[in-house]
Amino acid sequence: MDAELFPRAPCEIAPGAVHVPDWLDAREQRELLEACRAWARPPAGLRTVRTPGGGAMTARQVCLGWHWYPYGYARTVVDGDGAPVKPFPARLGELGRRAVADAFGDDPARGPAYDIALVNFYDADARMGMHRDSDEKSQAPVVSLSLGDTCVFRFGNPGTRARPYTDVELRSGDLFVFGGPSRLAYHGVPRVHTGTGPPELGLTGRLNITLRVSGR
Numbered sequence: 001m002d003a004e005l006f007p008r009a010p011c012e013i014a015p016g017a018v019h020v021p022d023w024l025d026a027r028e029q030r031e032l033l034e035a036c037r038a039w040a041r042p043p044a045g046l047r048t049v050r051t052p053g054g055g056a057m058t059a060r061q062v063c064l065g066w067h068w069y070p071y072g073y074a075r076t077v078v079d080g081d082g083a084p085v086k087p088f089p090a091r092l093g094e095l096g097r098r099a100v101a102d103a104f105g106d107d108p109a110r111g112p113a114y115d116i117a118l119v120n121f122y123d124a125d126a127r128m129g130m131h132r133d134s135d136e137k138s139q140a141p142v143v144s145l146s147l148g149d150t151c152v153f154r155f156g157n158p159g160t161r162a163r164p165y166t167d168v169e170l171r172s173g174d175l176f177v178f179g180g181p182s183r184l185a186y187h188g189v190p191r192v193h194t195g196t197g198p199p200e201l202g203l204t205g206r207l208n209i210t211l212r213v214s215g216r
Contacts, residue, residue, distance in 0.1 A: 010103075013155050013166050016141070016180030018103040023175035024145065029201055033147055035089070036119055036207050039064060043083035046121060050079065058126040059189075059208075064088045064117040066214050071135050073116075073214060088115050096211040099143045103177040112140035114211045122151065122206040128189040130154065130161040137215030141179025144210050146170045148203035150196040156186040172197050 008021035024032065039062050040046040049057040051070050065088030066073040077083050097111030116136070120128070133142050153176065156165035165186070170176060178185060192206050 013168060013176075014157070014178075014182045014185065016182040017155060017178040017185065018176070019168055019170075020099075020103055020175040020177070021171065022173050023099070023102065024147075024173040026173075026198070026200070029147055029173050029198070032145070032209065033201060033203055033207065036062075036147070036209070039086055039119060040121070043081055044077050044086050045081075047077070047080045057128070059120040059122045059128055060126075061121070062086075062119045064092070064119070065115045066216070068116070068118055068135065073135060073216065088117060092117050092209075092211060095145075096143045099145075099175050099177055099211075100141050100179075103175065104141075104179075112138070112213045114140075114143070114213055115216075116212040116214050118210045118212070120208045120210070122149070122189065122192045122208070124192065124194040124205070126189075126192060126205075130156060130165075130186045130188040132158070132184050132186055133210075133212060134184055136212050138213035139179070139183050140213035140215075141177050141183065142210060142212055144170075144176040144178075144208060146174045146176075147172050147207040147209070148197035148201060149206040150193045151189050151206055151208075152191040152193075154188050154190055155182075158182070158184045158186070161186045172201060172203075 067085040069079040096114035097108045101108035
């Protein structure tokens with residue numbers, strides 16, 4: 001993206017919730033995209049998540065380390081092909097610890113032991129309703145990384161899906177970390193801006209990589 005008149009700066013959106021723009025450089029974005037493409041292949045590949053009520057999420061998902069399904073975790077794709085979940089890569093754990101250190105000024109060597117990755121793919125019509133990441137036993141910060149198209153990320157509060165909330169523009173390479181008093185805040189993606197990703201990345205749509213600590 002061309003240089004901007006006013007470069008974007010890190011910003012605390014809510015207590016314990018920090019947005020760090022342009023955190024991943026172009027090389028890191030390319031490497032992460034190639035890894036996501038490999039993880040998306042079957043078995044235990046990209047799938048459509050269905051809710052207990054019979055609805056379907058519009059963002060498709062693949063899991064690493066632990067398989068998430070509404071509303072729990074398993075070691076196999078219990079709501080898909082039944083294959084064992086792909087292992088959680090050590091490099092994602094290192095990325096997660098570095099992300100927390102950069103967001104909060106912590107020591108990366110003492111960071112959380114991340115062991116779950118949820119990779120969500122958003123096409124032009126995909127959305128994510130307001131929800132909380134509450135199926136983990138650990139309250140370690142959640143790390144969110146964006147690749148491809150820009151989205152509107154709606155970050156709310158722990159008490160309700162309704163206001164107050166803040167809409168944040170997340171672009172390719174951006175980091176968003178939320179923990180502490182914001183760990184259980186409701187959040188969602190009401191909009192993806194099609195065709196806004198870096199052309200050189202070669203991604204049509206948006207990928208979101210969310211890192212969590214299971215506590216299991």
